[in-house]
Amino acid sequence: MYCDRCGLAAAEGDHAACVTARQLEPPRYCADCRRRMKVQVVPTGWTATCVEHGERRG
Amino acid sequence: MPKILDRARARVLDDGAGLDEAGILEVLQLPDEDLPELLQLAHEVRMKWCGPEVEVEGIVSLKTGGCPEDCHFCSQSGLFASPVRAVWLDIPSLVEAAKQTAATGATEFCIVAAVRGPDKRLMDQMRAGVQAIKEAVDIQVAASLGMLTQEQVDELAEMGVHRYNHNLETCRSYFPNVVTTHSWEERWSTLTMVRESGMEVCCGGILGMGETLEQRAEFAAQLAELDPHEVPLNFLSPRPGTPFGDRPVVEGRDALRAIAAFRLAMPRTILRYAGGREITLGDLGTRDGLLGGINAMIVGNYLTTLGRSATADLELLKDLKMPVKSLSATF
Numbered sequence A: 001m002y003c004d005r006c007g008l009a010a011a012e013g014d015h016a017a018c019v020t021a022r023q024l025e026p027p028r029y030c031a032d033c034r035r036r037m038k039v040q041v042v043p044t045g046w047t048a049t050c051v052e053h054g055e056r057r058g
Numbered sequence B: 001m002p003k004i005l006d007r008a009r010a011r012v013l014d015d016g017a018g019l020d021e022a023g024i025l026e027v028l029q030l031p032d033e034d035l036p037e038l039l040q041l042a043h044e045v046r047m048k049w050c051g052p053e054v055e056v057e058g059i060v061s062l063k064t065g066g067c068p069e070d071c072h073f074c075s076q077s078g079l080f081a082s083p084v085r086a087v088w089l090d091i092p093s094l095v096e097a098a099k100q101t102a103a104t105g106a107t108e109f110c111i112v113a114a115v116r117g118p119d120k121r122l123m124d125q126m127r128a129g130v131q132a133i134k135e136a137v138d139i140q141v142a143a144s145l146g147m148l149t150q151e152q153v154d155e156l157a158e159m160g161v162h163r164y165n166h167n168l169e170t171c172r173s174y175f176p177n178v179v180t181t182h183s184w185e186e187r188w189s190t191l192t193m194v195r196e197s198g199m200e201v202c203c204g205g206i207l208g209m210g211e212t213l214e215q216r217a218e219f220a221a222q223l224a225e226l227d228p229h230e231v232p233l234n235f236l237s238p239r240p241g242t243p244f245g246d247r248p249v250v251e252g253r254d255a256l257r258a259i260a261a262f263r264l265a266m267p268r269t270i271l272r273y274a275g276g277r278e279i280t281l282g283d284l285g286t287r288d289g290l291l292g293g294i295n296a297m298i299v300g301n302y303l304t305t306l307g308r309s310a311t312a313d314l315e316l317l318k319d320l321k322m323p324v325k326s327l328s329a330t331f
Protein backbone atom coordinates (compact mmCIF):
# COMPACT_ATOMS: atom_id res chain seq x y z
CA MET A 1 0.00 0.00 0.00
CA TYR A 2 1.17 3.51 -0.87
CA CYS A 3 0.56 7.03 0.42
CA ASP A 4 -1.89 8.60 -2.03
CA ARG A 5 -0.26 12.01 -1.67
CA CYS A 6 3.47 11.36 -2.05
CA GLY A 7 3.39 7.90 -3.62
CA LEU A 8 5.88 6.34 -1.19
CA ALA A 9 5.26 3.17 0.78
CA ALA A 10 2.62 3.94 3.40
CA ALA A 11 4.28 1.72 6.01
CA GLU A 12 7.65 3.45 5.68
CA GLY A 13 8.49 6.96 6.82
CA ASP A 14 6.21 9.60 8.29
CA HIS A 15 3.15 10.65 6.29
CA ALA A 16 1.59 12.89 8.94
CA ALA A 17 2.24 15.96 6.78
CA CYS A 18 0.68 14.14 3.81
CA VAL A 19 -2.42 13.34 5.84
CA THR A 20 -2.79 17.00 6.86
CA ALA A 21 -2.19 18.23 3.32
CA ARG A 22 -4.74 15.78 1.96
CA GLN A 23 -7.52 17.69 3.72
CA LEU A 24 -7.04 20.38 1.08
CA GLU A 25 -5.86 18.20 -1.81
CA PRO A 26 -7.21 15.29 -3.82
CA PRO A 27 -5.11 12.10 -3.95
CA ARG A 28 -2.47 12.00 -6.69
CA TYR A 29 -1.12 8.43 -6.46
CA CYS A 30 -3.06 5.18 -6.50
CA ALA A 31 -2.82 3.66 -3.03
CA ASP A 32 -2.79 0.17 -4.56
CA CYS A 33 -0.07 0.51 -7.18
CA ARG A 34 1.41 4.04 -6.75
CA ARG A 35 0.66 4.98 -10.37
CA ARG A 36 -0.02 8.70 -10.84
CA MET A 37 -3.77 9.06 -11.29
CA LYS A 38 -5.70 11.33 -13.65
CA VAL A 39 -7.37 13.74 -11.28
CA GLN A 40 -10.19 16.14 -12.07
CA VAL A 41 -11.17 18.69 -9.44
CA VAL A 42 -14.58 20.41 -9.75
CA PRO A 43 -16.09 23.00 -7.38
CA THR A 44 -17.87 20.42 -5.25
CA GLY A 45 -15.62 17.36 -5.47
CA TRP A 46 -12.97 15.40 -7.32
CA THR A 47 -12.44 12.16 -9.21
CA ALA A 48 -9.13 10.31 -9.43
CA THR A 49 -8.61 7.48 -11.90
CA CYS A 50 -5.95 4.78 -11.99
CA VAL A 51 -5.73 2.88 -15.30
CA GLU A 52 -5.45 -0.34 -13.33
CA HIS A 53 -7.59 0.23 -10.24
CA GLY A 54 -10.37 2.43 -11.49
CA GLU A 55 -12.00 5.58 -10.17
CA ARG A 56 -12.09 7.06 -6.70
CA ARG A 57 -14.28 10.04 -5.76
CA GLY A 58 -14.40 12.61 -3.03
CA MET B 1 -3.33 56.88 14.70
CA PRO B 2 -0.31 56.35 12.40
CA LYS B 3 0.10 59.23 9.96
CA ILE B 4 -0.25 56.99 6.94
CA LEU B 5 -3.72 55.95 8.10
CA ASP B 6 -4.73 59.60 8.52
CA ARG B 7 -3.55 60.25 5.00
CA ALA B 8 -5.31 57.16 3.69
CA ARG B 9 -8.54 58.18 5.40
CA ALA B 10 -8.55 61.51 3.60
CA ARG B 11 -7.31 60.33 0.24
CA VAL B 12 -8.93 56.89 -0.10
CA LEU B 13 -12.00 56.92 2.11
CA ASP B 14 -13.08 60.51 1.52
CA ASP B 15 -11.90 61.08 -2.05
CA GLY B 16 -11.93 57.54 -3.48
CA ALA B 17 -8.38 57.83 -4.82
CA GLY B 18 -5.95 54.93 -4.27
CA LEU B 19 -2.76 55.16 -2.23
CA ASP B 20 0.45 55.54 -4.23
CA GLU B 21 3.31 53.02 -4.08
CA ALA B 22 5.10 54.77 -1.20
CA GLY B 23 1.88 54.90 0.79
CA ILE B 24 1.14 51.23 0.12
CA LEU B 25 4.61 50.33 1.37
CA GLU B 26 4.08 52.32 4.56
CA VAL B 27 0.87 50.37 5.13
CA LEU B 28 2.63 47.04 4.55
CA GLN B 29 5.25 48.08 7.13
CA LEU B 30 2.78 49.00 9.89
CA PRO B 31 3.43 47.16 13.16
CA ASP B 32 1.02 44.50 14.40
CA GLU B 33 -0.56 46.82 16.95
CA ASP B 34 -1.88 49.02 14.15
CA LEU B 35 -3.42 46.10 12.27
CA PRO B 36 -6.96 46.37 13.74
CA GLU B 37 -7.14 50.06 12.84
CA LEU B 38 -5.81 49.37 9.34
CA LEU B 39 -8.35 46.61 8.72
CA GLN B 40 -11.15 48.83 10.02
CA LEU B 41 -10.19 51.60 7.58
CA ALA B 42 -9.91 49.18 4.66
CA HIS B 43 -13.34 47.83 5.56
CA GLU B 44 -14.84 51.31 5.63
CA VAL B 45 -13.29 52.01 2.24
CA ARG B 46 -14.75 48.81 0.81
CA MET B 47 -18.21 49.57 2.27
CA LYS B 48 -18.20 53.14 0.99
CA TRP B 49 -16.87 52.52 -2.53
CA CYS B 50 -18.11 48.96 -3.22
CA GLY B 51 -20.95 48.32 -0.78
CA PRO B 52 -21.73 45.34 1.44
CA GLU B 53 -22.34 42.77 -1.32
CA VAL B 54 -19.87 39.95 -1.85
CA GLU B 55 -19.35 38.52 -5.33
CA VAL B 56 -19.20 34.75 -5.24
CA GLU B 57 -17.49 32.71 -7.93
CA GLY B 58 -16.74 29.11 -8.76
CA ILE B 59 -13.81 28.03 -10.93
CA VAL B 60 -13.08 24.89 -12.85
CA SER B 61 -10.19 23.53 -14.85
CA LEU B 62 -11.13 22.67 -18.44
CA LYS B 63 -7.63 21.49 -19.26
CA THR B 64 -5.40 20.52 -16.35
CA GLY B 65 -1.62 20.03 -16.30
CA GLY B 66 0.97 19.61 -19.02
CA CYS B 67 1.54 23.35 -19.46
CA PRO B 68 4.74 24.28 -21.37
CA GLU B 69 5.38 27.36 -19.19
CA ASP B 70 7.53 27.39 -16.04
CA CYS B 71 5.68 29.53 -13.48
CA HIS B 72 7.58 28.40 -10.40
CA PHE B 73 4.52 28.18 -8.13
CA CYS B 74 2.47 26.05 -10.48
CA SER B 75 1.80 22.32 -10.16
CA GLN B 76 0.40 22.30 -13.69
CA SER B 77 3.65 23.08 -15.45
CA GLY B 78 4.85 20.10 -17.45
CA LEU B 79 8.44 21.14 -16.75
CA PHE B 80 8.50 20.15 -13.06
CA ALA B 81 8.24 16.78 -11.34
CA SER B 82 4.75 17.58 -10.07
CA PRO B 83 2.32 14.67 -9.58
CA VAL B 84 -0.43 16.53 -11.49
CA ARG B 85 -1.25 14.72 -14.75
CA ALA B 86 -2.74 16.25 -17.87
CA VAL B 87 -6.51 15.81 -18.16
CA TRP B 88 -9.43 17.45 -20.03
CA LEU B 89 -12.92 18.00 -18.64
CA ASP B 90 -15.79 16.98 -20.93
CA ILE B 91 -18.65 19.36 -21.73
CA PRO B 92 -21.37 17.58 -19.68
CA SER B 93 -19.10 17.69 -16.61
CA LEU B 94 -18.36 21.36 -17.31
CA VAL B 95 -22.08 22.18 -17.41
CA GLU B 96 -22.63 20.15 -14.24
CA ALA B 97 -19.87 22.14 -12.49
CA ALA B 98 -21.53 25.39 -13.60
CA LYS B 99 -24.88 24.16 -12.25
CA GLN B 100 -23.35 23.25 -8.90
CA THR B 101 -21.67 26.64 -8.76
CA ALA B 102 -24.92 28.47 -9.54
CA ALA B 103 -26.67 26.43 -6.84
CA THR B 104 -24.45 28.09 -4.21
CA GLY B 105 -25.78 31.50 -5.30
CA ALA B 106 -22.58 32.31 -7.18
CA THR B 107 -22.92 34.67 -10.16
CA GLU B 108 -19.55 33.96 -11.74
CA PHE B 109 -18.18 30.78 -13.25
CA CYS B 110 -14.62 30.89 -14.52
CA ILE B 111 -13.32 28.31 -16.98
CA VAL B 112 -9.55 27.89 -16.73
CA ALA B 113 -7.01 26.07 -18.89
CA ALA B 114 -3.36 25.33 -18.16
CA VAL B 115 -1.86 26.61 -21.39
CA ARG B 116 0.50 29.30 -22.62
CA GLY B 117 -2.38 30.43 -24.79
CA PRO B 118 -5.30 28.70 -26.49
CA ASP B 119 -4.98 26.55 -29.63
CA LYS B 120 -7.85 25.71 -31.97
CA ARG B 121 -8.86 22.63 -29.95
CA LEU B 122 -9.21 24.70 -26.80
CA MET B 123 -11.09 27.53 -28.53
CA ASP B 124 -13.51 24.97 -30.04
CA GLN B 125 -14.01 23.37 -26.63
CA MET B 126 -14.62 26.82 -25.11
CA ARG B 127 -17.19 27.72 -27.74
CA ALA B 128 -19.07 24.47 -27.17
CA GLY B 129 -18.73 24.78 -23.39
CA VAL B 130 -19.85 28.39 -23.10
CA GLN B 131 -22.84 27.74 -25.34
CA ALA B 132 -23.87 24.64 -23.37
CA ILE B 133 -23.58 26.52 -20.06
CA LYS B 134 -25.57 29.48 -21.34
CA GLU B 135 -28.36 27.13 -22.47
CA ALA B 136 -28.55 25.33 -19.13
CA VAL B 137 -27.47 27.69 -16.33
CA ASP B 138 -28.10 31.28 -15.29
CA ILE B 139 -24.56 32.39 -14.51
CA GLN B 140 -21.96 34.72 -16.00
CA VAL B 141 -19.09 32.99 -17.70
CA ALA B 142 -15.49 34.14 -17.31
CA ALA B 143 -12.38 32.56 -18.77
CA SER B 144 -8.67 32.22 -18.06
CA LEU B 145 -6.79 30.68 -20.96
CA GLY B 146 -3.41 32.35 -20.87
CA MET B 147 -2.02 34.78 -23.42
CA LEU B 148 -4.31 35.67 -26.31
CA THR B 149 -4.05 36.95 -29.86
CA GLN B 150 -6.34 39.78 -30.94
CA GLU B 151 -8.46 37.25 -32.89
CA GLN B 152 -8.89 35.11 -29.79
CA VAL B 153 -9.85 38.13 -27.70
CA ASP B 154 -12.53 39.01 -30.26
CA GLU B 155 -13.73 35.42 -30.43
CA LEU B 156 -14.12 35.10 -26.65
CA ALA B 157 -15.98 38.41 -26.44
CA GLU B 158 -18.28 37.27 -29.22
CA MET B 159 -18.93 33.93 -27.44
CA GLY B 160 -20.28 35.92 -24.51
CA VAL B 161 -17.36 35.55 -22.09
CA HIS B 162 -17.91 38.63 -19.95
CA ARG B 163 -14.68 38.74 -17.97
CA TYR B 164 -11.18 37.51 -18.72
CA ASN B 165 -8.66 36.55 -16.05
CA HIS B 166 -4.99 36.90 -16.71
CA ASN B 167 -2.84 37.37 -13.63
CA LEU B 168 0.36 39.39 -13.66
CA GLU B 169 1.19 37.13 -10.66
CA THR B 170 3.78 39.49 -9.16
CA CYS B 171 5.38 42.87 -9.73
CA ARG B 172 7.40 43.59 -12.84
CA SER B 173 10.76 43.64 -11.04
CA TYR B 174 10.25 40.21 -9.44
CA PHE B 175 8.56 38.47 -12.36
CA PRO B 176 11.79 37.00 -13.85
CA ASN B 177 12.30 35.16 -10.55
CA VAL B 178 8.94 33.48 -11.01
CA VAL B 179 8.61 32.86 -14.75
CA THR B 180 11.29 32.60 -17.43
CA THR B 181 9.30 31.26 -20.40
CA HIS B 182 7.41 34.49 -21.04
CA SER B 183 7.58 38.08 -19.85
CA TRP B 184 5.51 40.36 -17.68
CA GLU B 185 5.12 42.63 -20.70
CA GLU B 186 3.57 39.80 -22.73
CA ARG B 187 1.00 39.35 -20.00
CA TRP B 188 0.38 43.09 -19.89
CA SER B 189 -0.27 43.17 -23.63
CA THR B 190 -2.98 40.47 -23.39
CA LEU B 191 -4.59 42.53 -20.61
CA THR B 192 -4.59 45.63 -22.80
CA MET B 193 -6.33 43.78 -25.63
CA VAL B 194 -8.91 42.35 -23.24
CA ARG B 195 -9.65 45.82 -21.87
CA GLU B 196 -10.13 47.26 -25.35
CA SER B 197 -12.50 44.45 -26.33
CA GLY B 198 -14.99 45.51 -23.67
CA MET B 199 -14.59 42.33 -21.63
CA GLU B 200 -14.00 43.00 -17.95
CA VAL B 201 -10.38 42.64 -16.86
CA CYS B 202 -9.58 40.32 -13.96
CA CYS B 203 -5.95 40.47 -12.90
CA GLY B 204 -4.24 39.59 -9.67
CA GLY B 205 -1.47 37.39 -8.42
CA ILE B 206 0.13 35.42 -5.66
CA LEU B 207 1.77 36.77 -2.53
CA GLY B 208 4.51 34.93 -0.66
CA MET B 209 6.71 33.89 -3.58
CA GLY B 210 9.81 35.50 -2.07
CA GLU B 211 9.04 39.10 -3.08
CA THR B 212 10.04 41.88 -0.66
CA LEU B 213 7.50 44.23 0.91
CA GLU B 214 8.75 46.88 -1.52
CA GLN B 215 7.91 44.53 -4.37
CA ARG B 216 4.50 43.78 -2.89
CA ALA B 217 3.85 47.53 -2.88
CA GLU B 218 5.18 47.78 -6.43
CA PHE B 219 2.76 45.04 -7.49
CA ALA B 220 -0.25 46.75 -5.91
CA ALA B 221 0.70 50.02 -7.61
CA GLN B 222 1.10 48.31 -10.98
CA LEU B 223 -2.30 46.67 -10.60
CA ALA B 224 -3.81 50.02 -9.66
CA GLU B 225 -2.35 51.46 -12.85
CA LEU B 226 -4.01 48.66 -14.84
CA ASP B 227 -7.24 49.37 -12.93
CA PRO B 228 -8.81 45.92 -13.31
CA HIS B 229 -12.46 45.26 -12.61
CA GLU B 230 -11.39 42.43 -10.33
CA VAL B 231 -8.21 41.49 -8.44
CA PRO B 232 -7.95 37.89 -7.23
CA LEU B 233 -5.50 37.65 -4.35
CA ASN B 234 -3.78 34.30 -3.81
CA PHE B 235 -1.35 33.32 -1.07
CA LEU B 236 1.26 30.80 -2.09
CA SER B 237 0.26 27.25 -1.38
CA PRO B 238 3.64 25.53 -1.89
CA ARG B 239 3.09 22.66 -4.32
CA PRO B 240 5.22 19.50 -4.15
CA GLY B 241 7.69 19.22 -7.01
CA THR B 242 7.60 22.90 -8.00
CA PRO B 243 10.58 25.27 -7.49
CA PHE B 244 8.53 27.06 -4.79
CA GLY B 245 7.47 23.78 -3.15
CA ASP B 246 9.53 24.42 -0.01
CA ARG B 247 8.71 28.07 0.56
CA PRO B 248 7.08 28.99 3.86
CA VAL B 249 3.43 30.01 3.78
CA VAL B 250 2.55 33.68 4.30
CA GLU B 251 1.90 34.64 7.93
CA GLY B 252 -1.74 35.42 8.60
CA ARG B 253 -0.97 38.94 9.83
CA ASP B 254 1.10 39.71 6.73
CA ALA B 255 -1.71 38.44 4.55
CA LEU B 256 -4.21 40.71 6.30
CA ARG B 257 -1.89 43.72 5.98
CA ALA B 258 -1.60 42.95 2.27
CA ILE B 259 -5.38 42.64 1.84
CA ALA B 260 -5.90 46.03 3.47
CA ALA B 261 -3.05 47.58 1.49
CA PHE B 262 -4.45 46.32 -1.83
CA ARG B 263 -7.87 47.70 -0.87
CA LEU B 264 -6.34 51.09 -0.08
CA ALA B 265 -4.52 50.99 -3.43
CA MET B 266 -7.72 50.11 -5.32
CA PRO B 267 -10.79 51.35 -3.44
CA ARG B 268 -13.33 50.36 -6.10
CA THR B 269 -12.05 47.03 -7.40
CA ILE B 270 -13.59 43.65 -6.69
CA LEU B 271 -10.93 42.23 -4.36
CA ARG B 272 -11.32 38.48 -4.31
CA TYR B 273 -10.10 35.80 -1.98
CA ALA B 274 -8.59 33.18 -4.27
CA GLY B 275 -6.26 30.28 -3.43
CA GLY B 276 -4.24 29.73 -0.29
CA ARG B 277 -6.47 31.48 2.22
CA GLU B 278 -7.28 28.20 3.96
CA ILE B 279 -3.67 27.52 4.93
CA THR B 280 -2.58 31.13 5.37
CA LEU B 281 -5.57 32.53 7.26
CA GLY B 282 -7.71 29.62 8.45
CA ASP B 283 -11.31 30.24 9.53
CA LEU B 284 -10.67 33.21 11.81
CA GLY B 285 -8.39 34.97 9.37
CA THR B 286 -10.86 34.44 6.53
CA ARG B 287 -13.38 36.37 8.57
CA ASP B 288 -10.85 39.12 9.36
CA GLY B 289 -10.09 39.58 5.66
CA LEU B 290 -13.77 39.99 4.83
CA LEU B 291 -13.80 42.71 7.47
CA GLY B 292 -10.58 44.19 6.09
CA GLY B 293 -11.15 44.92 2.41
CA ILE B 294 -12.15 41.67 0.68
CA ASN B 295 -15.50 41.79 -1.14
CA ALA B 296 -15.48 38.65 -3.27
CA MET B 297 -14.57 35.02 -2.89
CA ILE B 298 -14.02 31.81 -4.77
CA VAL B 299 -16.15 29.16 -3.12
CA GLY B 300 -15.64 25.42 -3.25
CA ASN B 301 -12.59 23.80 -4.75
CA TYR B 302 -9.80 25.35 -6.79
CA LEU B 303 -8.18 23.96 -9.94
CA THR B 304 -5.97 21.26 -8.44
CA THR B 305 -6.51 21.77 -4.72
CA LEU B 306 -9.56 21.80 -2.46
CA GLY B 307 -11.19 24.71 -0.61
CA ARG B 308 -13.47 25.01 2.38
CA SER B 309 -17.03 23.89 1.78
CA ALA B 310 -19.11 26.54 0.03
CA THR B 311 -21.68 26.14 2.82
CA ALA B 312 -19.16 27.22 5.47
CA ASP B 313 -18.28 30.34 3.49
CA LEU B 314 -21.91 31.22 2.79
CA GLU B 315 -22.75 30.84 6.47
CA LEU B 316 -19.88 33.15 7.31
CA LEU B 317 -21.25 35.80 4.93
CA LYS B 318 -24.67 35.46 6.51
CA ASP B 319 -23.10 35.85 9.91
CA LEU B 320 -21.32 39.01 8.77
CA LYS B 321 -24.56 40.33 7.24
CA MET B 322 -22.92 40.61 3.85
CA PRO B 323 -25.37 39.73 1.08
CA VAL B 324 -24.20 37.63 -1.84
CA LYS B 325 -24.24 39.79 -4.97
CA SER B 326 -27.11 38.71 -7.19
CA LEU B 327 -27.14 38.30 -10.95
CA SER B 328 -29.46 41.30 -11.36
CA ALA B 329 -26.95 43.47 -9.50
CA THR B 330 -24.18 42.58 -11.89
CA PHE B 331 -25.71 44.12 -15.02
Ligand code: SF4
Pocket: B067, B068, B069, B070, B071, B074, B075, B076, B077, B113, B114, B115, B116, B146
Ligand atom coordinates in the same frame (compact mmCIF):
# COMPACT_ATOMS: atom_id res chain seq x y z
S1 SF4 C 1 0.96 29.47 -17.62
FE1 SF4 C 1 -0.57 28.98 -16.05
S2 SF4 C 1 -0.81 26.74 -16.08
FE2 SF4 C 1 1.07 27.24 -17.19
S3 SF4 C 1 2.71 27.04 -15.68
FE3 SF4 C 1 2.08 29.22 -15.71
S4 SF4 C 1 0.49 29.38 -14.12
FE4 SF4 C 1 0.75 27.18 -14.56
Ligand SMILES: [Zn+2]
Pocket: A003, A004, A005, A006, A007, A008, A014, A015, A018
Ligand atom coordinates in the same frame (compact mmCIF):
# COMPACT_ATOMS: atom_id res chain seq x y z
ZN1 LIG D 1 3.06 10.53 1.99
Ligand SMILES: [Zn+2]
Pocket: A030, A031, A032, A033, A034, A035, A050, A051, A052, A053, A054
Ligand atom coordinates in the same frame (compact mmCIF):
# COMPACT_ATOMS: atom_id res chain seq x y z
ZN1 LIG E 1 -3.65 1.62 -9.22
